[in-house]
Amino acid sequence: DIVRIIGPMGDFYLREDSPRPLLFVAGGTGFAPIKGIIEHALAAGIPRSMHLYWGARAKADLYLDELPRRWGLNHAHFRYTPVLSAPRPEDRWSGRCGLVHEAVLADHPDLSGYDIYAGGPPAMVQAMHQAAMARNFPAEQFFSDPFEFAPDTLAKQRAQMEKRAQ
DSSP states (O other): OOOOOOOOOOOOOEEEETSSOEEEEEEGGHHHHHHHHEEEEEETTTSSOOEEEEEEESSSGOTTTTTHHHHHHHHHEEEEEEESSSGGGGOOSSSEEOOOHHHHHHSOOOOTSSSEEEEOOOOOOOOHHHHHHTTTTGGGGEEEEEEEOOHHHHHHHHHHHHHOOO
């Protein structure tokens, strides 16, 4: 029997050769791939400044909120800004409110000196990308992992497999 395995085909990983500080923009569960990048950077001792913005509707949606808070306490070069778009009264939220990409833009009017890593819903990733490009942000410094529906992902994988088979 022949078993064919196709490995990961993504390109959402930390560019370690860049000297620029890092802006991470996560929407909802888009925190998961960004979490992996941050954990790698911290474990590898990469000293670049890192700022994570994590957008969610309500406080309960920040499912690992304590983790980036700990990173901030343990690593002087790491900052964390949670942003809620629809906090509930029971959240008793006094933090940032609104759209996560707008919080990034408010804090960093000049993005050109950063590498941006964005993960989450396609609309959020696209909004961040478009806003950055409108500010003449270098496209080669923007890396993203937008969610895709399974049929889209399967179609891309099939196309890549067919291309490799040729």
